[in-house]
Amino acid sequence: MDIRAELDEQADAAEFVSIIDNNDGCSCRAGWTGRCCGVPCGDKIHGVNCSQSCECAEGLRCDQSTGQCVLRESLVITEDGRECQTCELRYWGSWGSCDQQCGGGMRIRYREVCCPEIIDYHTCIRETCRGSINLSDTVGKGSCNLDCYNGGVYNETCQCKPGWSGRCCETSMYKIYRNNNIWTFVIRTIN
Known part of the structure; x- marks a missing residue:
């Protein structure tokens, strides 16, 4: 399979690619490597195509893009030893229909959690994605039909x-x- 076809199949990988080299594969942005730039640099390497080494003191980690030593966050490691990447929240979806026609009801809307494709959301969510996304961040509830x-x-x-x-x-x-x-006027009793 040629590299362009592989990139088309993995559209998300294209955001990590800076230059396509027809014969030799891809030239990746700093912090990424692999045939289609879908693999992050390891713990002690950084730079374009993960070509530079990086040593940091205890409690610090190497920023895979810049090579600077930064404070180590509490990272979640997947079973295969990779870090869960920071997950982002997408825009809110539309409100669902109200569950009551009057007297106060509830309606719900959702937003998607977007984690990098290299480590899927479900692998990380078993513990917590870095940046700790709570259920309340992804589900919105609102009052409706307060008539x-x-x-x-x-x-x-x-x-x-x-x-x-x-x-x-x-x-x-x-x-x-x-x-x-x-005419007879009667007051109903409520049971």
Whole structure:
């Protein structure tokens, strides 16, 4: 398979490539190596195509792009010995439909967690991706349909005016009967 076809198959790898060399494979950005630049430099190497060595004191790690020694974060290592990369959050999706028509409901929206393809999200999430992404960062909940009928006011639930009841203040507690031109007014009891 030629290198261009391989890059087309692995579109995500293209962001790590700086120059395509038709005969010799790819020339990778600093911090990356491999035929299509999908492999990060190891712990003690850095630079273009991971070609330079780097030694850091205890508690520091080599920045794979610059070669500078930086403070070692609490890193999560996968079973095959690679670091989980920093995961990023994408934009919020659209709100879902409300679960109630009135009286206060809940709607939900989601956003995707984007981790580099070289170490997939599921491998890292068993522990925690660096940058600690919580469920609350990926799921948004919001109130919706806070309408209350017949003059009711919403305050966590509908507060109905006298004479009205129900989730949305939709049920009258009064009933009027007409029998032989006699009107009877009855107050319903709520069980």
